[in-house]
Amino acid sequence: MESVGRRWPRWSGYAAGAWSVVAVGVAVYWAGGGETGSPPAGARAAGWVIAALLGVGGIMAVSSVRGIGRQMPRWWPITGLWTACAVAAAGTFGFVMNALQLVFDGTVDDWPRFGVEALCAVGAALLAGTALAYQRRTAGTCERCGRAHTETGTVRAPAPVSSAPRGVRWAAYGGVLGFAPYVAMKTTWAFGGSFAGIEGERVVAEFERNGASGLVLTLERYGLDFTALAALAGVFLLMGLTHSWGQVFPRWAPPLAGRRVPRWLPLAPAWLGAMTLGPYGVVGSVAYLLPPVLGLGGLPHDGIISGWSGWTVAACGIGAFAVYGPALGAAAWSYQWRTRPVCVSPGSPGGGARGGP
DSSP: OOOTGGGHHHHHHHHHHHHHHHHHHHHHHHHTTOOTTOOOTTHHHHHHHHHHHHHHHHHHHHHHTSTHHHHSOTHHHHHHHHHHHHHHHHTTTTHHHHHHHHHHHSSOSOHHHHHHHHHHHHHHHHHHHHHHHHHHHHTTSOTTTOOOOSSSSOEEEOOOOOOOOHHHHHHHHHHHHHHHHHHHHHHHHHTTOEETTEEHHHHHHHHHHTTOOHHHHHHHHTTOOHHHHHHHHHHHHHHHHHSGGGTBOOTTSTTSTTSBOOTHHHHHHHHHHHHHHHHHHHHHIIIIIHHHHHTSSOOOEETTEEHHHHHHHHHHHHHHHHHHHHHHHHHHHHHHHHTOOEEEOTTOSOOOOOOOO
């Protein structure tokens, strides 16, 4: 009997349709002037449009797994699903940051907002899965692996272990280098040093005023900044996505050595990071960092983040995400493509030819 996970092409459309009902309700609530969940600026004006796009996505999701989906022009469900997926993905902005705060502080600044971000992350995954299954089904390829099969009753075999193409690996190395100034800045402060004219003591005092947890303050006292640790974890994720040890646990990871890494384990945080950190870094660089350089805007003036020293601090963080986010997206796409399981007939060593994405 197939597991629920293996049957995802059959139920993802219904799940995405149910999700859209909740998401449309949130959008309509914001359009009507609701404030819970920290709606973005202009949400009242855009709320009805967002609700319409998500509603169409939900209808297309259910239609794609019903007979009516085969009667529609193929581009209707594909366009509706991917458009709704993009809208949901935009709503995950800030999810990773809040998740890190939850891990280290045990709480978040705005629980309803975090709930909306989590809701959007779930929706983006369901809509993307539904869109992929529909594209593959209507293209005559396997819904689960995207390859063409001549036999039925297939089983899944792991993809061959491989590293990412050279271009993707170089992009990953660029993402690692992008974090270097940020890690150096945070580590300098954690050890009590000065960076961009700002002393580490002021940073720790700011943490205390903002109600940082005992864990965060303890790490700072030992020269370990929690955001620097998170950046190093991000670097580890990026390297795992682009090297073979990201598919099979290496010898230095007992007792899991030699076992296959579950695909979802690196892909879930990778896609979440790419969807949230990448846009944050790119938009922040254009809207926040570039104007003062071009003389089109003033310098930041917010606590310790003030003047050119504050701009330098912001550049280390925002610039890192602008480089890391796209690199993470490229690495996640490569990993997802390279690790797609091959569907084969029971006892057969081979699989079908490559199919859809």
